[in-house]
Amino acid sequence: MHLAQSAFRTLTSLAAVSALTFSLSGTAHADRLPLLGPGTAAPNPTTSSATPLNGLILVVDPSSVPCDQIVTFSDVPGGETPGTNFDGLLWSGGMEFAERFLGQGVSYGGDFDVVSGTPVNPLILQVGAPGQNLDVFAYTANVLTGLGHLGYPDLDAIGEGSIAMSFPTAQSRVSLQIVGGNGGSATLSFYRGDGSLIDNVVVSGLADLGYGFGTSDDSQSISGILIQSSDPSGIGVVNICHAGGVLKTRSLTWGILKSLYR
Numbered sequence: 072m073h074l075a076q077s078a079f080r081t082l083t084s085l086a087a088v089s090a091l092t093f094s095l096s097g098t099a100h101a102d103r104l105p106l107l108g109p110g111t112a113a114p115n116p117t118t119s120s121a122t123p124l125n126g127l128i129l130v131v132d133p134s135s136v137p138c139d140q141i142v143t144f145s146d147v148p149g150g151e152t153p154g155t156n157f158d159g160l161l162w163s164g165g166m167e168f169a170e171r172f173l174g175q176g177v178s179y180g181g182d183f184d185v186v187s188g189t190p191v192n193p194l195i196l197q198v199g200a201p202g203q204n205l206d207v208f209a210y211t212a213n214v215l216t217g218l219g220h221l222g223y224p225d226l227d228a229i230g231e232g233s234i235a236m237s238f239p240t241a242q243s244r245v246s247l248q249i250v251g252g253n254g255g256s257a258t259l260s261f262y263r264g265d266g267s268l269i270d271n272v273v274v275s276g277l278a279d280l281g282y283g284f285g286t287s288d289d290s291q292s293i294s295g296i297l298i299q300s301s302d303p304s305g306i307g308v309v310n311i312c313h314a315g316g317v318l319k320t321r322s323l324t325w326g327i328l329k330s331l332y333r
Contacts (some may be wrong), residue, residue, distance in 0.1 A: 105152060105229035106210055106251025106305055119252075119276040126287060128261050128270035133283035136246040139315035140165050143212040153210020153224035154216075158201045161215070166311065167237040168215060170199030171297060174266065178234065182219045183301050184233040190266035194295050196237050202233060214250050214307035217298075230305020234298045238313055242293040244285040248310040252277025255302030260282070264294040277302050281310065 142164030148155040161168040171177055172190035175197065179185060184199075198204050202222035206229050207213050217232025230251055238245070241264055249257065255277050261269040261284070269292060272284065277300070280332045284293055300306045 094284065097099040102312060105208070105216065105226050106214075106307055107132075107253075118254075118278055119274065120276050121272050121274045121282055121284075124271045124273065126270070126311050128272055128293075129285050129287050130193060130272070131244060131246075131283040131285045133246040133281040133312070135310065136244045136283045136285075136312050137248075137314040138312035140313055142166050142311040143309060144207050144215050147207055147213070149207040149213035152208055153229060154203060154206050154224065156218070156223040157207065159198055159204070160196055161205050161207075163215075164311070165239050165315070166313075167196055168205060169196035169235050170204050170217060170233055170264065172262065172295060173197040173236050175297075180301070181219045182221060182227050182231040184217060184219055184231065186233050186297060186299055187227050189268075190295075192265040193265075194222055194237065194262055194266045196235055196295075199232065203228070204296070205232070205234070205263050210307060210309075212219055212309070212312050214309045216305065216307040219305075231308055232301075232302070233300075234308060234313065235295060236298075236308075238293065239297045239315070241291045242313050243289050243291045244283065244314070246281060246283040246310075246312045247308050248279070248281045249274065249277060250279050250307045251304060251307060252302055252306055253304040254278070255304075255306075257298055257300040257302065257306060260297040260299075261293050262295040262297070269293065277306060 145161050147163050171186045173195040175186050175188040203218045206216050206218050213256035216230045217234040219228040219231030221228035245249050256275045259272045
């Protein structure tokens, strides 16, 4: 009888340890889901702020931005985590996307891309290394994320990479939704068509929230935006609104064309 009781206690303890191990492993897996963070409460959107550094880009009400065209990434493959890897230029909703702009270099801070340098004239997108460029996956619907240097399909790469976007025509106002923010920060760099910087905007207290931006003189000079983040769970973008236009074509030399896919 004592032996039976002892065996039952042993089996019960082993079952408890197994259940605890399963629970912990399940929690660890949940922690690594891209853009979801460590399971903490979502940041309060009212604590998020966007600060232009030079005042040449203004923060505007997203609803004031013309939305003749909206990029939802529903027109490209996505899917459940880890989604779909894109090693080349990504076209969606009348816009082009890549890792950075030609003339810029990329290094790394932890898991995150750190982009430096000045784009060439004219402003042209530059793809990242294979597996370190872009990813589209289902967050609630399809969202675009950059891939950090850990590379696809590592879950700690999804959302840690930079994202560069090129508008079909220069814009005076644009809006976009940043998703997956876990209270970290991002820097949005706005560029003219000749590759010159208009302004940097630092967004802090990242949450699932829409942001609107416009030029201070209302000039149609926003040709591209580069997004870099250090949010602990990574970020994605979706619902990019702009005034439309026809996707521009460029006369590319063979050297430039090769550099786009190196």
